[in-house]
Every structure is written in structure tokens, then in C-alpha cells.
Amino acid sequence: MDDHLNSAVSALTERFGAEASEFRGQVSLLVSAENIVAACQALRDEFHFEMLSGETAVDYWPQQEPRFHLVYQLHSLSRNLRVGLRVPLDGNAPSLPTIEGVYPAANWHEREIWDMFGIRFEGHSDLRRILMPYDWEGHPLRKDYPLGYEEVQFSFNYAEINQRKPYAKE
Amino acid sequence: MVEKTEITLDELRHLISDRAVEGETVLLNMGPQHPSTHGVLRLLLELDGELVINCIPDVGFLHTGVEKNMEAKTYLKAAVMTDRLDYLNTVGNNLVYCLAIEKLVELEVPPRAQVVRVLLTELQRIASHLVWLGTHALDLAAMSVFLYCFREREFILDILEMCGGQRMMATYIRPGGLWRDVPGEFDPAVRQFLKILPARIDEYEAMLTKNPLFLERTRRIGVLSPENAIRWSVTGPSLRASGVNLDLRKAQPYSGYEQYDFDVPTHSDGDTYARYVVRIEEMRQSLRIVQQALDKLPNGPVRSNNRKFVPPPRSELGTSMEAVIHHFKLWTEGFPAPQGSVYVPVESPRGELGVYLEGDGGPKPLRVYWRTPSFLNLQILPLLSKGHLVADLVALIGTVDIVLGDVDR
Numbered sequence: 009m010d011d012h013l014n015s016a017v018s019a020l021t022e023r024f025g026a027e028a029s030e031f032r033g034q035v036s037l038l039v040s041a042e043n044i045v046a047a048c049q050a051l052r053d054e055f056h057f058e059m060l061s062g063e064t065a066v067d068y069w070p071q072q073e074p075r076f077h078l079v080y081q082l083h084s085l086s087r088n089l090r091v092g093l094r095v096p097l098d099g100n101a102p103s104l105p106t107i108e109g110v111y112p113a114a115n116w117h118e119r120e121i122w123d124m125f126g127i128r129f130e131g132h133s134d135l136r137r138i139l140m141p142y143d144w145e146g147h148p149l150r151k152d153y154p155l156g157y158e159e160v161q162f163s164f165n166y167a168e169i170n171q172r173k174p175y176a177k178e
Numbered sequence: 179m180v181e182k183t184e185i186t187l188d189e190l191r192h193l194i195s196d197r198a199v200e201g202e203t204v205l206l207n208m209g210p211q212h213p214s215t216h217g218v219l220r221l222l223l224e225l226d227g228e229l230v231i232n233c234i235p236d237v238g239f240l241h242t243g244v245e246k247n248m249e250a251k252t253y254l255k256a257a258v259m260t261d262r263l264d265y266l267n268t269v270g271n272n273l274v275y276c277l278a279i280e281k282l283v284e285l286e287v288p289p290r291a292q293v294v295r296v297l298l299t300e301l302q303r304i305a306s307h308l309v310w311l312g313t314h315a316l317d318l319a320a321m322s323v324f325l326y327c328f329r330e331r332e333f334i335l336d337i338l339e340m341c342g343g344q345r346m347m348a349t350y351i352r353p354g355g356l357w358r359d360v361p362g363e364f365d366p367a368v369r370q371f372l373k374i375l376p377a378r379i380d381e382y383e384a385m386l387t388k389n390p391l392f393l394e395r396t397r398r399i400g401v402l403s404p405e406n407a408i409r410w411s412v413t414g415p416s417l418r419a420s421g422v423n424l425d426l427r428k429a430q431p432y433s434g435y436e437q438y439d440f441d442v443p444t445h446s447d448g449d450t451y452a453r454y455v456v457r458i459e460e461m462r463q464s465l466r467i468v469q470q471a472l473d474k475l476p477n478g479p480v481r482s483n484n485r486k487f488v489p490p491p492r493s494e495l496g497t498s499m500e501a502v503i504h505h506f507k508l509w510t511e512g513f514p515a516p517q518g519s520v521y522v523p524v525e526s527p528r529g530e531l532g533v534y535l536e537g538d539g540g541p542k543p544l545r546v547y548w549r550t551p552s553f554l555n556l557q558i559l560p561l562l563s564k565g566h567l568v569a570d571l572v573a574l575i576g577t578v579d580i581v582l583g584d585v586d587r
Contacts, residue, residue, distance in 0.1 A: 031518040031519065031520070032281055032282070032284070032518070032520050034520060034521060036519075058408050059408055059411055060411050061411065061521075061523065061530060061532060061549060062521070062532055062534060062547065062549035064534060064545075064547040064549075066519075066536055066544065066545045067545070068544075079519070079534065079547075081521050081532070081534070081549070085408065085422070085424055088429050088430065090430075090521070092519075092521060111409070111411070112409050112410055113409065113410045113411035113554060113557065115557065116553065116554070116557045124245075133192070134192065134193065136189065137238075138237060138238060139237065139238035139241040139586055139587075140238060140241065141238070142189075148243060148246055149245060149246055153246075155246060155247070155250050
């Protein structure tokens with residue numbers, strides 16, 4: 009591991025009780041939800057992770073505790089380093105503080121995560137759905153959300169399937 | 179059925195000014211079926227006369243649920259969906275997905291495949307920039323550039339068709355290498371293209387670079403400071419046009435990019451014209467990479483021989499029982515990938531294209547997340563367009579270079 013990254017990791021471990029892990033040469037830190045803003049702030053201001061590369065969530069359903077992991081990818085342009093942050097989140101009314109104040113680019117990322125996973129971000133400036141229609145029900149990237157499929161219509165059951173097929177019909 | 183409710187202005191109240199509520203400014207809908215929005219982008223504009231006060235992008239019209247669908251398919255079968263994301267950078271999408279899988283399962287790629295991958299992604303980068311240049315110039319009323327750019331783009335699509343059998347979505351790059359080797363006519367075709375294009379780029383430049391009408395429409399329009407670019411995670415040519423020298427091909431090389439000699443063009447102005455200059459120069463640099471790749475193209479296999487992950491070539495199926503078993507197993511059950519996650523970024527024509535891939539030990543990915551450059555670059559459009567004319571907004575939509583398939587996924 010790079011020296012600079014090492015000092016960042018040990019600082020976060022000490023201050024926020026983060027757990028570091030390495031997989032295929034990529035370092036990620038497990039941080040609790042209440043510390044995420046402070047951890048991002050520290051990484052940006054003290055350790056030069058200026059850019060938020062990506063932010064997403066992973067659903068481990070049917071496991072409930074923790075059901076979700078929030079995943080942040082930070083990028084240091086000046087040191088040419090990357091680090092991942094992971095925040096475990098309970099499946100029951102999941103919510104955590106927004107990091108929009110530290111990285112403004114998180115705005116659309118967090119809207120997308122709200123849209124796709126139903127995870128709320130406290131203090132977010134514009135938490136609306138972004139990809140799905142505004143009146144959509146459910147959060148599609150959750151594992152308990154069905155994928156959906158098209159039933160194949162053959163000549164013998166064409167009419168039967170046609171009846172229950174969801175068309176845009178009046 | 180839940181009663182459908184109309185969306186009211188109250189929900190957007192925090193995005194518009196008080197003057198809009200009093201009726202002093204106008205709220206205008208632009209798109210999603212508008213030729214200058216480069217696809218199905220909808221913008222809600224708050225206008226004071228012709229000045230843009232606020233711009234609220236509304237995306238999602240091209241959302242196809244690729245990420246959800248990929249979770250339901252094996253790693254190999256999900257590869258065909260990657261082309262459909264950014265349809266101007268199909269080879270690049272294949273590449274980043276395959277790099278992520280190769281990192282996750284620790285798969286080696288033979289040298290010839292690496293070089294062909296670089297060659298094709300650079301050709302694709304030129305093709306993507308040509309489409310960008312043509313449509314951007316068209317938005318600014320330069321019709322002929324559009325026709326010339328698409329003429330040259332067709333050369334590249336012919337080369338891609340020669341390799342993969344399709345102009346755009348061939349899924350030619352596969353985990354562990356390529357689908358098949360490049361044909362014999364590939365080399366002369368690329369060499370001919372290399373001979374033609376530099377003069378053609380000069381032609382485009384002759385039409386635009388010093389054209390007073392073009393300068394008037396692009397100079398000092400949508401200035402993006404380097405600080406804002408970094409804060410808003412803008413990547414690619416837009417970031418480099420703001421003076422930040424970040425190119426992942428140089429900074430974090432993949433597929434052997436460290437072996438090629440090329441420059442990363444940057445510009446300090448950060449306006450629409452700077453982004454134009456950077457992209458034009460990028461095309462020339464890509465040509466240099468293509469030339470070097472073509473000259474050094476080594477002989478050898480184009481896909482890994484690791485039969486636990488890479489299906490055997492078609493020719494073996496008739497003679498080897500082992501090959502039939504591997505073929506059958508890989509295309510039905512798939513290969514298991516270990517538990518763990520990787521994040522692999524590459525430099526696409528639009529910026530940092532990243533794939534976050536998480537495996538759960540089974541043959542299907544637990545989560546595939548696409549960090550797409552268009553999505554994040556589009557986010558700064560409200561920032562860029564504030565205080566400009568509606569006509570300039572059209573130039574700005576062109577300059578951030580979005581592909582809606584990439585935004586909405």
C-alpha cells in the first residue's frame with residue numbers, strides 16, 4: 009500500500025474506528041453512517057481526495073442486518089490514488105446523512121440511490137426521483153423487486169395473455 | 179391502482195426563483211423531443227426574456243434498467259448489454275466491463291488482444307468525437323461539418339464491422355481477450371484511414387477554428403473553472419479544457435497504455451471553445467496511438483487459454499470433447515466469481531467510465547454499477563447555463579457531450 013494512502017487509512021481507523029480491507033489491490037474502509045460526512049471531509053481536506061468518482065449502493069437482501077452497503081469511490085488527483093468507503097445500513101427505513109456538502113457531485117448520485125434503493129439522505133437539497141417516473145412505486149434495484157418479463161404469446165394463448173398484458177390502453 | 183397525481187410546481191419550488199412564482203419570469207419546457215438535446219433530454223427552463231435564470235435537467239427517458247438486468251445474467255451473457263449503454267463508445271464499454279471481470283477473477287489477457295483492444299478503443303474515440311463535432315457544429319448552424327464528420331465516421335464503423343460483424347454493437351471485446359482475431363483486410367483498412375484522417379481534421383478546422391461565427395458562439399460561453407470541475411466530478415475533455423491534466427490512460431494506465439507515446443491536450447480557458455480545441459487535438463493524439471498500435475501488433479492468440487473462464491474457439495468444438503464440455507458449462511451455468519468487489523475506471527471519450535463489480539461467489543454478479551461520465555457531466559449544465567441565452571444553451575448541451583444512453587442506463 010502507498011505511504012500516503014497508509015497514513016490516510018490509519019488516521020481514519022484511529023478517528024472513526026474504520027475497518028480497512030484490501031481486495032485485488034484496492035483499499036476500502038468500512039465506516040459507520042454517522043461518521044461518513046466527517047470521514048469524507050477529512051479525506052478531502054487532509055488527504056487530498058478531491059474528487060468523488062462514484063457513489064452507489066449494494067443490496068444484500070434477504071440479509072437484514074446490514075441489508076445495504078453504501079459504496080463511495082474517492083479519487084485523489086494530486087496523489088493519483090483511489091480509496092473506497094463502505095457504509096453498512098440497516099434494511100428498516102434506511103437513511104444516512106448526505107455528503108453533498110463535501111462533494112457537490114453527490115447530488116445526482118444520491119438522488120439515483122434514493123430512486124433505485126429507497127435509501128434516504130438526510131439534509132439532501134433535492135431528493136426527488138431521477139431516473140424513474142416521479143409517480144413510480146417501489147425501488148427497482150432492490151433485490152426483492154421483481155425483474156419482470158414479457159410473456160411469449162403463441163397462437164393458442166394469444167388472447168388469454170393479451171387480456172392481462174399491461175398495455176398503455178384506455 | 180394508485181391515483182396518478184400531477185406534478186406541481188411546489189415540488190420544484192426550491193429550484194426556481196421567487197420571480198417565477200410571481201409570474202415575472204417564464205417557465206419553459208425544452209425537450210425531450212428536441213433535436214438539439216442530443217437524445218431524450220428534457221430541460222425545464224426559467225427564462226427572463228431570452229436569458230436562462232435556472233435550468234433543471236430531467237433525465238431518465240432512456241432508462242432501460244441495464245444494471246438490474248445484468249444482475250440476472252451470467253458474467254459472460256451480461257457483456258452484450260454493455261454496448262447499449264453509451265452507443266457511441268461501444269468498444270470502450272466492452273473494455274471496461276471485461277477489465278472489471280478480469281480483475282475480479284484474475285484473468286490474463288494475451289498481448290495481441292491488448293493491442294487490438296487499444297487500437298479499437300482509440301478508433302472508437304475518434305468516431306465518438308466525430309459525432310460530437312458534427313452534431314455540435316450542426317447545433318451552431320454549420321451544416322457541412324456534420325456531413326463530413328459522418329462520412330469519416332463511416333470508415334471507422336466499417337473497420338469495426340470487419341472485426342466484429344456489426345457496425346456498432348458487436349461485443350467484440352470479451353472477458354479474457356477478443357471474440358475472434360482481426361481479419362486480414364484490417365491492417366490495410368486502418369492504414370488507409372490513418373492516411374486520410376489528418377487532412378480531414380485540417381478541413382474541419384479550416385471550417386471552424388477561425389470562423390468568426392463559430393468563435394462568437396463558443397468563446398467565453400459556459401466557462402467552467404478547474405475548482406468547480408473537480409467539485410462536480412467532471413471528467414474527460416471537459417475537465418482537461420479547464421486546465422486539469424487528468425487522463426486515466428496516463429495516470430492509471432490499463433491495457434498497456436503506458437507503452438504508447440501520446441500527449442494529453444489541455445487548455446486553460448474552460449469555455450466551449452477550449453473544449454472544442456481539446457477534443458480536436460485528442461483525435462490527432464488518438465491517431466498517433468492507433469499508428470503505434472498497428473505497427474507493433476504482435477502475433478499470437480487473441481484470447482486467454484484459461485478454459486475455466488474463456489469459452490474455447492468454435493473450431494475446437496468439432497474435435498475435442500473437453501472443448502464441448504467447457505463450451506456447454508460456460509454458456510449455461512457460467513463461471514463463478516469470488517466474493518468481493520472491484521472498481522475499474524477507464525478513459526472513455528466523455529471522461530471516466532467506471533464499473534463497480536461485486537461478486538458473491540456465484541455465476542451472476544451481485545451488483546454492477548456503471549459510473550458513467552455523461553451522467554456526472556450533465557449535472558453541471560445548470561451551473562454552466564446560468565445567465566446565458568437560450569441559443570447558447572444549445573451550444574452548451576453540445577459541449578458537455580452527453581449520450582443519453584450513458585446518462586440513463
